[in-house]
Amino acid sequence: MQASENVRDRVDDYISRGVRGFWTPVATSVQLKTGKPLARKIMGENLVMWRDGAGKVRCVEDFCPHRGAKLSLGNVQDGNIACWYHGVTVDGTGTVVRVPAMPDCALEGRKALTSYECAEAGGAVFLYMPSADRPEAPAFVPPVELTSDEWQVFPCMTNWDCSYRFSLDNAADPMHASYLHASSFTLAYGSKQDTMKLEKREHGFQIERVSQQGVNFDYTEVVMEEGMMYFRLDIPYPDGAGPGGPFRIVGFATPIDEHTHHSFFWRCRNVQGVSAESWRFLYRAFLEDRHWHVLEQDRTMLESIPDDARRREMLYQHDIGVSRLRQMLVRRAKEHFKALDAQDAAGKQSA
Template structure:
């Protein structure tokens, strides 16, 4: 019994800090300016990002191999990151390439830091955070809305003082919109009573209301495959909100640590040509503030939930999406520990 409890605690602690083995957004592209490093804490790890001489994003541990100062306090030099303390310079693969205070220093050429694969899509920077069972980055396949000419997207990023798990649970719970967002521009309509239906998909699942469609935030698709975890949902828009049909949200929740996270939301509309220009203007001029108002309602509510709420919560039928999401995350955590334990066992046998 004690061993089982310890195993559950190990899995729970791992999930709370951040399930790995996924491409995660960590910044908007405009935040990462040429010549300036950017510090980020992701799943408890301190990282530094910068653009090299070709504009490609690089990411390594935010730790100078000389004395441990934060590389993010330094500067970009010839496409590499130079520490502000003594100028020790590291490239995008975590190798020391220059120690200016001592020519021909033995540190030069040494692989000193962990580096992380990077990509950009939809106006955001993604890194791959490896897990024991998935140490190598899979192909980066962003949501189709980010790469299709048929869609216009706006990336939004915000910092919330609560677990990333709360954001994911919130997205897997369409029923909350009829209550929490009842006074909003688009979510004030429809029934406040319903049941939920869950449909399993090859790469996750879809949770949707049984008796209402196309009225409110009535479904969520949760995608969890080999390299990514995100959700998408559609919100019906009135004619006064411009062309393009429903307003789509694609969302990611990126853990900072056990208690805080970055929420990324892409505002999407399927429009092209002059209609796309009309929509972009309308969004920036009139609709964006209303969407931040809805997000603020989510933030306030989620930040009010205690970290250990899962120990006392009493779920009911509407929470089948929440339960399914948690089961999938537990399965991914167990895969990580299975691989980790196998590595440790092999290491002991070799020794």
């Protein structure tokens, strides 16, 4: 195998497992309201989350420092997590705070587990998974729709049996709506032919149809900032769908492992006051089911794609957004490996 192929495979494998160095949503806030621990696998890592005494979400490896049982099977005690097996208790920094079966045990005070930064916005919990080049969490700056009073948002999370890369590709491909969603309530309009154009943005790019705007899902903005990667798209709404202009989706794809992911998105509308109330009612009563139906169409299609489809794809002009997005991921992957290799070299020198 050529050296360049080795590098390409290394980068591709890393991207498939999950590009690190971003805040990524991992649960809805409601899922952590119960006082119970919550297990999550993110980018192949088994993690446990819970709320500490101040209500802040904490996250450490889901591994008891004593003999490795899953901490997520235990319970929350005084803001810490206690293993069910022998009661060893760990705090949100991954430090053993109590070994109840053995007074003055030497394990107490030992930092035993990796901990992860968490933050909340828009009804969801975000976690920072560090990369070699970005070991410290950058400032948590979620998409504006999640924090502004102007927007009403519904957080939604679903698990799809395919790589997160397919969800990102899907978002960077507005043209699919005219085919895959042709029978749906909001996506049945407009022309079935077009060319696509791509505009660079300060953080990422916008991909849009050349001859159609404001008719169907006609554009996607892909954002890759220092600490966040997500997409934003608008779906024009017919008059019967209430106040507030287009229906906006802000979406993330969070890898569980190479083969599965959480598709995480917010359904947003720019409505305030009484209009906000009527929109929330309309959404819950009539529109939510239809939206899940549309999403099932995406899921069916993406789950049908083999993991290694990239090796045989034949892209055409409409895939310029897909290509650009992949280039951006490769760039971030290379930054990670550059830092990793520098650390390895420094380690060897000092050894």
